[in-house]
Amino acid sequence: xxxxxxxxxxxxxxxxxxxxxxxxxxxxxxxxxxxxxxxxxxxxxxxxxxxxxxxxxxxxxxxxxxxxxxxxxxxxxxxxxxxxxxxxxxxxxxxxxxxxxxxxxxxxxxxxxxxxxxxxxxxxxxxxxxxxxxxxxxxxxxxxxxxxx
Numbered sequence: 763x764x765x766x767x768x769x770x771x772x773x774x775x776x777x778x779x780x781x782x783x784x785x786x787x788x789x790x791x792x793x794x795x796x797x798x799x800x801x802x803x804x805x806x807x808x809x810x811x812x813x814x815x816x817x818x819x820x821x822x823x824x825x826x827x828x829x830x831x832x833x834x835x836x837x838x839x840x841x842x843x844x845x846x847x848x849x850x851x852x853x854x855x856x857x858x859x860x861x862x863x864x865x866x867x868x869x870x871x872x873x874x875x876x877x878x879x880x881x882x883x884x885x886x887x888x889x890x891x892x893x894x895x896x897x898x899x900x901x902x903x904x905x906x907x908x909x910x911x
Contacts, residue, residue, distance in 0.1 A: 768834065768845035772808055773799035773888070774816040774824050775896045776851050781871035782893055785819045788865045789885065795870075795877070796885035797848070797892060798822075807909035812849045819862060820869035823855035828901035833888050848892040850901055 774797055776783040784795050800815040802808065809826045816824040826849035833846040862869070874893050877884070884890060 766843075768843045770802040771799055771844050771846045772802060772811040772815060773797040773846055773848040773892060774812050774826070774851045775830050775848050775892050776816070776822070776824055776853060777896065778853065778871065781873055782877065782896075783816075783820060783822065784870050784872055784877070784889070785862075786867040786870060787819075787885070788867060793867065793883070794885040795872075795880055795883050796889055798824075798869075799846070799885075805911075808847050808907055809849065809904065809909075812847075812851060816851065817857070817860075819866050821857045821860035821862065822853055822869070823857070824851035825854050826851045826904060829904060829906060830892055830900050830902075831895050833891065835886055835888055837886075844886070844888075846888055846892075847907075848888075848895070850896055 785798055786793055786795060798816040798819040802811045812826050816822055828850045830848040830850050836843040877890055877893055
């Protein structure tokens with residue numbers, strides 16, 4: 763019997779003046795749009811992972827303010843199931859000229875309508891769902907999560 767486990771990821775949902783921070787990234791399926799997101803690393807808290815991924819992928823410093831939601835998504839290929847923790851985060855800085863992670867083409871600011879219109883280019887359905895949940899006011903306190911060393 764094989765062991766199954768989800769791949770734990772985090773995502774930063776950052777809104778500024780009605781636009782959301784996304785990244786264009788090169789994937790096995792071509793260029794896709796995603797929130798600044800990535801895998802949780804060993805020993806890292808979920809909030810720290812969100813901060814790190816946003817910086818590595820967009821050169822923006824963010825601070826998680828609330829949890830937007832927790833999402834389980836099995837990839838259509840059936841080989842991986844993701845467990846995503848999406849954080850509402852505010853901008854706290856920007857590092858002009860910072861090199862972005864391998865595979866990241868650029869950071870972009872898109873309206874919810876532009877994101878919906880780009881549905882075929884989204885990395886997963888979670889991208890639009892996180893935006894919709896954010897716009898619906900879904901915010902859960904960070905105290906829901908506990909990180910033990």
